[in-house]
Amino acid sequence: MEHILISSCLLGLKTRYDGKDAFDSRVRKIEKGYILIPVCPELLGGLPIPREPLTIKRKDGYGFWEENIPVVLKTGKNMSHNFKEGALRTVDFAKILNIRRILLKDGSPSCGVFMTNSSFKKRRGIGVTAYLLSKNGFIIDTIESFLESLKSLH
Numbered sequence: 001m002e003h004i005l006i007s008s009c010l011l012g013l014k015t016r017y018d019g020k021d022a023f024d025s026r027v028r029k030i031e032k033g034y035i036l037i038p039v040c041p042e043l044l045g046g047l048p049i050p051r052e053p054l055t056i057k058r059k060d061g062y063g064f065w066e067e068n069i070p071v072v073l074k075t076g077k078n079m080s081h082n083f084k085e086g087a088l089r090t091v092d093f094a095k096i097l098n099i100r101r102i103l104l105k106d107g108s109p110s111c112g113v114f115m116t117n118s119s120f121k122k123r124r125g126i127g128v129t130a131y132l133l134s135k136n137g138f139i140i141d142t143i144e145s146f147l148e149s150l151k152s153l154h
């Protein structure tokens with residue numbers, strides 16, 4: 001069976017900034033055909049649970065990597081180092097496991113695929129880790145886009 005990395009909060013692990021999960025029951029369908037391996041880029045970057053909310057200061061993950069836009073706390077404190085480390089470690093983890101596809105939690109400043117968190121608002125754009133994974137050739141999806149792509153195969 002193919003191995004897929006997945007945002008840990010989607011699997012029900014309480015790794016979100018507020019100490020909660022973002023369990024999506026549709027993972028039950030996916031785990032019948034794939035081995036799902038949880039990963040949380042923010043924890044890999046050394047951040048604790050719970051943690052203060054973080055956002056990409058304007059723009060998105062593209063801006064973070066290509067234009068030096070920081071990730072900040074509400075106080076304005078720059079936390080980019082943790083996000084950079086977490087994204088790099090997630091890419092390494094995926095490479096070590098020979099993973100091809102990663103399912104990510106949309107709307108997160110790290111994991112967002114179509115929507116991210118920019119200036120503390122949900123906005124169209126990609127997260128910091130999602131951008132780096134995509135740049136390294138991994139296929140990134142939300143649960144929804146993954147299930148849609150499976151439909152088109154049948």
Ligand code: SF4
Pocket residue numbers: 007008009010015016017039040041042043105108110111
């Ligand atoms: S960084 Fe990603 S995996 Fe971790 S809690 Fe946030 S959305 Fe979930």
